[in-house]
Structure formats: structure tokens, C-alpha cells
Amino acid sequence: MTLQQARHQSETEADSSERHTAIGAEDVHVTYDDGTAAVRGVSLDVKEGEFFGFLGPNGAGKTTTIKTLVTLLYPTQGAVRINGYDTKADPQAVRESIGYMAQETSIDFELTPRENLRVACRMYGVPREERADRIEELLDLVDLRDVADKRAETFSGGMQKRLDTATVLVHRPPVVFLDEPTTGLDPEARLRVWNYFEKINDQGTTVFLTTQYLEEANELCDRLAILQEGQITHTGTPAALKSAVGTETLTLALDDPSQENRRRARNIVRQRSALDTTAIERTADGLRIEADNARSATSDLFTELSAAGITITDFDIQSPTLDDVFLTLAGEKGEGKDSADSEPTSVQEVVR
Amino acid sequence: MSGVTDERDSIDGDAAQRASGNSLATDARISFRRWLVKTSRNPYVTFTSLVQPVIFFVLMAEVLGAIAGGALAQSLSSDVTYVTYLTPAIIIQSALAAAAVSGIGLVDDMETGMFDKTLLSPMNRSAMFLGKALSEVVRITAQTGIIVGLGYLLLVLKPGATAAQYLQTGLPGILGIFVVTVIFGGVFMAYSNIVALLTRDREATVMIANLLTFPLLFISSAFLPLDVLPGWIQTVAVVNPITYGVDGIRALMLGQDVMTVFEVTAFGGLWNTVVPAIAVLVGFNILLGGAAVALLKRASRAEVQ
Secondary structure: OOHHHHHHHHHHOHHHHOOOEEEEEEEEEEEOOOOOEEEEEEEEEEEOOOEEEEEOOOOOOHHHHHHHHOOOOOOOEEEEEEOOEEOOOOHHHHHHOEEEEOOOOOOOOOOOHHHHHHHHHHHOOOOHHHHHHHHHHHHHHOOOHHHOOOOHHHOOHHHHHHHHHHHOOOOOOOEEEEEOOOOOOOHHHHHHHHHHHHHHHHOOOEEEEEEOOHHHHHHHOOEEEEEEOOEEEEEEOHHHHHHHHOOEEEEEEEOOOOHHHHHHHHHHHHHOOOOOEEEEEEOOOEEEEEEOOHHHHHHHHHHHHHHOOOOEEEEEEEOOOHHHHHHHHHHHHHHOOOOOOOOOOOHHHHHO | OOHHHHHHHHHOOOOOOOOOOOOHHHHHHHHHHHHHHHHHHOHHHHHHHHHHHHHHHHHHHHHOHHHHHHHHHHHOOOOOOHHHHHHHHHHHHHHHHHHOOHHHHHHHHHHHOHHHHHHHOOOOHHHHHHHHHHHHHHHHHHHHHHHHHHHHHHHHHOOOOOOOOOOOOHHHHHHHHHHHHHHHHHHHHHHHHHHHHHHOOHHHHHHHHHHHHHHHHHOOOOOOOHHHOOHHHHHHHHOOHHHHHHHHHHHHHHOOOOOOOOOOOOOOOOHHHHHHHHHHHHHHHHHHHHHHHHHHHHHHOOOOO
16 A cells, blocks of 8 residues: 555544654565565554554564564565654664564563563552552453462463453553464463453554454454565455455355245345345255345344244355455455556465 | 652653653652562572582582592692682572573563553663662672582581681681672673664573573682683683683682782782783673663664664
């Protein structure tokens, strides 16, 4: 995306353009010494208080981008401004105003949560009289007070990640960067850390999160960008992205899969305006429905079906996966070959 | 906490927006305390780096001590017991064991991401490594104290032995021993960190530390006077930092010039050994320390690597 496009985007979003830019990147390129162009012209304009998602497959350049935003790398070309400070000209000011959680869990495993937080408080110069309160507050935030004096090496991956979350917040940074924070966590642990991120965001913190999971981006983010091979190929709200990508699929198995019964069920589905049905197909034992909002409208549909005396024995809802997203976008990209500088992308490269 | 840092903390009113900066000394102390706590959490590591030299001490004193008398009488004097002669070698061995694993903490921090995390904090980077080095200095000093005491015990407890020759220079001598040991430790701390920064691998850092400990001790003046050892060992010993560490401490213990790798007569008595020994060790520190600092700077520089 070019800078002009980025500007255009922010102008069209009247609400967010009134706020200050927390994370600004202008045509950032990062090329490693061996010639690998990991980031190839990324522009970003994340507003204060936004929850911004950065989505992409492995090797797309997400980590390189986030490291460039947090001053661990400098852009080979282009510029990054965080909270108004240029990362290259004033890295210290940037560092003091951000929290960064790396992909690997960066805590001192030999220390307890309380000690980890104490060290972090000291490192960021949190005034001594505020330290104790701040530490307790953060222990509560991530539910680690009960184990506050046990060594972190004995914790589960989820608990360690929660402690990591707390340690990046000791100086109350206005902007927090999270690099694939839930990769490797079990579903329950993932849900828990999501809660903390939402809490932080509710308190006004700008959150920049990279993820491989579409579901995660959808759940948490106000806006997201998709990164492929070092370039942003799509920016928008999760809803806009999903509709661009495809629909959800609801598969129903009926108690009585007779012609007549399936036709009745199909008519009910068609008549329902709440379900944005794009396609209905009769299967051997029921129906296969494609609808943008299948997940949210399903329970209403079930009520109606049962009111009509149709019993459902089994159902399944499938959302487009990230693979679907990338395949769809890669297809679009391939078709739009004539559009200036975008290079054709083969499916194999994307799937890799 | 010093008044200066308190003042700086309180000046920074908008802590919610920008974290306050610490003084260099505060930053060094933060890092120092963290590493000291980590060391105390791992008593096993300190214990092993002490136990090995202690076992060595007792065994060498018994085995080599039985035959070393002649060699000692030939190069020094017949009053010098082998335990006294060996103590500096064991001090150096234990300092070496502690210093040579210095890089492991660095690799661990790099692997867990703590390294990046500290780089991103407003902490002063030099202070952060200084603090870590100081915690290792504390450990080396403590181990040295224990071994000096142990050597004395070995002499006192052994029937027929005398502690008369042990530590000729008294309390100032002990302080001198600490100084030489710490300067010596610096050489191998730097070395270990160079290996750590080049390999970025825990196993490699551990293995190279282990590999080094033994052979270097034997190709130095640690266990026997150099003039009774083969010519090639005498040659290698000249460039071996262990020779200078051992000779420096030995001169302080025996109160006389013991250096044979080169002859210095300008300072008189034991200073003819201590001064050149310290000078050579400082040289090694500048050389290896400079390389380690350069590598560390490269590792922490925010550039595309």
C-alpha cells in the first residue's frame, strides 16, 4: 500500500482520523545483509486506542516488521514514527513509550513473577513508591497473584505468557506490540490472554498484534492488515476482510432427510432475511448453506426450524480459514497482474 | 538508592506517558542484583565450579605433592610445601571455571528474548553488562576466599606440615590475591562472552568452557615449576594467561619473585612478578574485552543483521 492509499484510508475513516497516529510507517523496506527483502514497502497508520491486527503466514515478514517498529531493526528505506518519535532519530524516546512482547516468552524463568515484575519496574525507572502497587495491580490483571512467589520455570506456557504480558506493561506504555502472543497456547489459555489484551485496550492502550490466526484477528481487532511476502495486500475491518474472502458454511443433518423435509427446510432458510444466504445446496442427509453470518444467525434458524417440526441431528459451521484468505487474496493478486507493481504470486509460494 | 536517582524518579511526573531514566549506577545495580539472585538460585552451579577445584586440590596435593619436593627445592626453596605452591593454581582453576561460563547467561538471555527486552528498555546498555560482570566478580571473589582458607586448613591438619610459609604477605596479600584473580577472571569472562556471541549457542559455550579448563592449566606454571617441564610447554606457557594469574598469586603467597617466563628486575622482590603479571593480564583484558564489547555492540545494534 502506498502512502497516499494509507492517507486516503485514514481520511475515509472519519472517526479515527481525529485521533493521533500512534504507529506510523511510511513505505518501510527492510533488506537483510544477505539480500533478503523481508519487508517491501509497508505503510501503516494506526490511531491511538486502536486494536490493530497484522496477519500473515509464516515467513511473510511479520516479525521483521514488528522489530522495525520497536527499534530492534532500522528500516533500510522509509521511516517509522511511534507516538510521534522517529525510531531512527530518537529510539530512546520510542522505547520508553512502548511495550513489546516477543514471540518467544521473554521472562527470567529463574525468578518469580513478583521478582520479574520488580526487575522490569526498576529497568523502566518506575518510582519506588509506586512499584509495590503497580506490581500487585499487574499480578491481578493476569491472575498470577496466587503463584506470585513461585519460580516461573515451573509454570505452564500460558502462565508464562501471562507473566510476560504483565512485564511489558510495568511502565504503562501507551502502545503495546504483541508478536504472535498466542502461538503454541492451548485454546483455554488463548482465551484468557485475549481477555487481558482486551482489558489493556479498553484502558486506552493502542495494541498492535501479529497473528497467524484469522479467528484471533477477528475476535480482537478493530482493523487489520494482511502481510504477504513483505507487502500489505489488504487493509480493513475484520468484517470487510471476511466478506472479501468468502462466507461461512453451515452444514445441517436432518432427522428426516426426505425430499419433502429438505425442501421445507430450504424454504425456511430462504425466507429468513437475517441469514445472508448466498447459496443453498441439498446434500444426502440435509442442507449445506453458505452465508456471511451463518455463525451468528444459526441459533435463530434452529428455533424456526424446530417450530416447523424439523429436527436437526447434527450441524457444523465452518468459517473461512486463514489459508482460504491467503488463497483468495493470492488469486486476486494473480488476476490483477496489470495493476502496476504487484507481482504475480503463485499459490505454492503463499501456502509455503 | 542514591539521592540522585530518587530525585530523577520524582521529577518524572508523567510516568504514564514516558518511563523515567535511571543513572548508570542504578542500572548497573539492577542488573547486578538480578544476576546475583540468579546465581543464588543455582547453588548447584557455584557448588560444582568450587567442588571440582577442591577435589583437584586434595588429589594433586597428595599425588604430585609426593614427588614435587625436589622440583620445588630446585626452583624455589626446600621450605615451600606443595600445598602452598598449589593453592594459587587451584584459585585460578576455580576462577577459570566460574569465568568460563559467563557467556552462558548471555546466550540464555538471547534465547529467551530477555536480551532484546533489556535492549528495548531505557536501561543503559553498558551498565547492564557491567552489572552482570560484577555479579560474576562477587562469585569469583567468594570462591577465592574459600580456597585460600582451604589451603590453610590442609596445611594445619596435615601431620608434620607447617603453615609457616603459607601467605607470607598477610592481609594485604589476600587483597592482592583478590585483585589478581579478578583481573584474571576478566580475561576468561571476555573469552566466554566472545564464544557466546559468535556461536549464540548454549551447548557450544559450555563445551568450549569445559574443553579449555584442563589443558590450559597443564601448559602453564600451575602445577609444577616451568623449568622442570618440557620445552614446548615452557614456550606455550609464555602466551597462556594462566601462567600470569598463577605466578602473580604465587608471588603474593610466597613473598618472592617466582616468574620464570620472563625476567623483570626493575621493581624488586615479589613485585618483579606481580607487576608484569598484572600488566600482561590487563593486556589480555583489553584485547579480549575489546573484542567482546565490539561483538556485544554489534549484537545490540538496531540494524539489519
